[in-house]
Amino acid sequence: MLALDALQPIVAPDNPLPLLSTRDLARALSGEIANWAELGGPDRPLVLHALLPEDGLQAALAARLGRPVAATVTHPDLASLAEAVARDPYALAITGRSAQGAARPLPLTDSCGFPLQPSPLAVKAGDYPLALPLYLLTPRRRLPLVARELLDFLATPPAQQAIAAAGYIDRAPMRAALADGTRLINAIRATDDGSLPQLHRLAEAMAGAERLSLSFRFDAEGALDPQGREALTDLARMIEIGQFRGRDIVLTGFSDGEDALARSEQQAASVAAALAGAMTGPAPEETAIRSTGFGAALPMACDSTEAGRRLNRRVEVWLEPRVTGNPAP
Numbered sequence: 055m056l057a058l059d060a061l062q063p064i065v066a067p068d069n070p071l072p073l074l075s076t077r078d079l080a081r082a083l084s085g086e087i088a089n090w091a092e093l094g095g096p097d098r099p100l101v102l103h104a105l106l107p108e109d110g111l112q113a114a115l116a117a118r119l120g121r122p123v124a125a126t127v128t129h130p131d132l133a134s135l136a137e138a139v140a141r142d143p144y145a146l147a148i149t150g151r152s153a154q155g156a157a158r159p160l161p162l163t164d165s166c167g168f169p170l171q172p173s174p175l176a177v178k179a180g181d182y183p184l185a186l187p188l189y190l191l192t193p194r195r196r197l198p199l200v201a202r203e204l205l206d207f208l209a210t211p212p213a214q215q216a217i218a219a220a221g222y223i224d225r226a227p228m229r230a231a232l233a234d235g236t237r238l239i240n241a242i243r244a245t246d247d248g249s250l251p252q253l254h255r256l257a258e259a260m261a262g263a264e265r266l267s268l269s270f271r272f273d274a275e276g277a278l279d280p281q282g283r284e285a286l287t288d289l290a291r292m293i294e295i296g297q298f299r300g301r302d303i304v305l306t307g308f309s310d311g312e313d314a315l316a317r318s319e320q321q322a323a324s325v326a327a328a329l330a331g332a333m334t335g336p337a338p339e340e341t342a343i344r345s346t347g348f349g350a351a352l353p354m355a356c357d358s359t360e361a362g363r364r365l366n367r368r369v370e371v372w373l374e375p376r377v378t379g380n381p382a383p
Contacts, residue, residue, distance in 0.1 A: 055284060056208060058223040059150045060172035061115060061184035064136065064157035066143045071095045073161040076170065076183065076361075082146060083115075085124030090144060103127045103139055103147035114186060115148050123148070150186065151177075152221035166356030174223050175230050178267035179370070180281060181354050183361055187281065188222070227288065228267045232260040232372065252315075256351045259372070263304075266371040270305075270325050271364065278328065286325070289371065290332040299340040304372040305329070307347035310357045317367075318347030325369045340376065345369075 063079055065071065071093060074082075081087045082100060091097040104125030105112040111132070116122050127145075129135040136155030139145040149157075151172050162170040162184075176182040190205070197205075207213050214224035268285040270278055278286065292298065307322030309315075322345035329343065337343055355362035 055187050055225060055281070056190050057188045057217045057225065058177050059152050059186045059188060060177050060182055060223070061111075061118070061148050061186055062151050062154065062172055063160040063162065064139050064147050064149050064154050065160050066140055066145060067156070067158045068143050069095070069145075069158065069160075071160065073163055075163050075165055075167075077165050079162065080119060083119055083123050083148065084121055098144045101126050101142060101145045103129065103135055103142075103145050105129055105132070105135060111150060111186075118184065151223070164355045164362055165358060166362075168353070168355050168362075170355070175228060175265075175267050177223050178225070178228065179265075179269040180271055180368070181269070181365060183355070183365060227292065229264045229373065230267075232263045232265050252348060252351050256348050259304075259306075259346075259348075259374075262375055264373045266373060268371050270321075270369040272321070272367060278325075286328055286332050290329060290334075293329075293337050293341060293343070294333060294335065296338045296341075298373060299338055300376050301373040302342045302344065302376050303337075304374055305343070305345040306370045306372050307345065308350070308352055308366060308368055308370070309347070310350050310353070310363045310366045315347055315349035318349050319345070320347075321367070322347050322369050342376070 063074060071090065074093065078087065078093055082093070082102065085102070087093060088100055089097065090100050093100075102123065102125045104115075104123045104127075106128050107113070107116070107122060112123065127138065129138060132149055132153035133155065135147055136149055136153060136157045139147045140156040140158075146160075147157075151159075164170055164183075170176075170182055170184075172182045172184070177185045190208075192201075192205075209225075211226065214226045218224040266289075268289050270282040270285060272282070273279050293303065305322045305326050307318035307320070307325075309318040309321065326343060326345040350357075350366065353362075353366050354368075355365040357363055357366060
């Protein structure tokens with residue numbers, strides 16, 4: 055994986071619509087919605103712009119949608135797409151996060167109203183459902199030395215800095231405080247009277263801790279998906295070089311539905327076992343590794359759709375300050 059981007063709806067800066075649900079976005083892209091009034095906007099025709107069907111980003115969007123985009127106007131490249139949308143108050147299009155130009159990005163929510171924001175952390179962690187990884191495809195044969203050296207170089211900080219400077223999201227892991235407003239709101243919204251103790255335990259664990267952008271999700275058979283396998287290798291190397299000295303690494307599981315707590319704990323334990331197998335030696339003494347689970351206490355999206363359930367079934371990497379009395383790994 056070379057870099058990350060995100061598919062994002064764009065409109066003209068003077069379009070009054072404040073946000074759009076993913077369900078309504080899919081309906082608009084497929085041609086089911088033809089007037090902005092159906093989305094809560096003005097009574098004007100919705101003009102759908104897109105790239106040419108053979109464009110790679112357009113093909114990726116059609117694959118996500120399950121059908122070609124019912125575009126009224128097509129463009130040869132992202133720059134002309136964004137420019138045309140910015141000029142047309144009734145236009146709607148999908149572009150990459152790195153190529154919105156003068157157009158206004160239209161915030162997304164899921165069907166239950168959970169905000170979906172393509173922030174670098176959300177895209178890196180797989181929390182944004184329209185994240186778009188950019189891959190370099192290699193042939194099934196030994197590459198020339200210069201190609202192998204290029205692939206090795208792409209993982210270095212200078213290469214990742216160049217990727218970020220080009221407007222894409224680099225692969226470098228990042229940290230963020232756990233106790234941000236959106237996550238706490240999501241946790242409260244998911245709480246019923248029987249899960250208040252779980253919410254209290256969650257709030258205590260989040261206090262003073264950070265989240266690493268590496269996250270783990272699973273395929274239909276319960277195995278780590280490709281991005282999770284890459285994250286496992288990255289995390290193992292970071293631990294081995296002592297990048298988290300003075301911090302405890304907590305693999306924190308979340309799930310959905312019945313028996314969510316047990317399944318979240320099981321998933322976190324399975325990632326911990328896989329991490330131990332990926333490391334070439336023990337973690338530094340100043341870093342402990344443990345796993346825990348919080349069930350359905352911190353949803354990222356609505357559980358009424360398969361896409362939302364997949365976002366919610368995950369294992370996050372939390373970094374806690376190392377203090378005397380922390381649980382043993």
